[in-house]
Amino acid sequence: MAISPPGSPTESRADRAHRARRELNRAQTQGLDQASIVLSYLISGVLLWGGAGWLVDHLAGTRHLFTPIGIVIGAGLGCYLIIHRFGALGRRGTPPADPGPPPDRDR
Template structure:
């Protein structure tokens, strides 16, 4: 089916998929990279790695959302 022949139901499903994917990317990025920062903080004793990991996760998740949906 071409872009011109898309049904409103398909457009609604695409929007719903994006609406669930974007927060999922943000949350998982914060959890994965924040967890990595937490592990690095526990290993080195420097507690600055936790916020650095969380911010890195958010930035990479926003970039991933931009690449996937922003173009």
């Protein structure tokens, strides 16, 4: 049984339905992947920097001074990474602006 290329007139109805289901699953999976990345950035930032603050508290002998500071810094850096990574999603598909004619080099 030969498989027809997508969009060809000989592509069967079942092949088109299968391709549509695959594309829908791919779109849903991509959304779940992005959500899990966002969550992992927030959790890892809080844990990493909160742990660093706890370590500084432990070594310096202070009682709960640097731990909350580390947690807030970790949450802020996690948010920064999320905005840096996903903030440009709407701009990726836009073409660059036309730079105009090349400069005249004879002058």
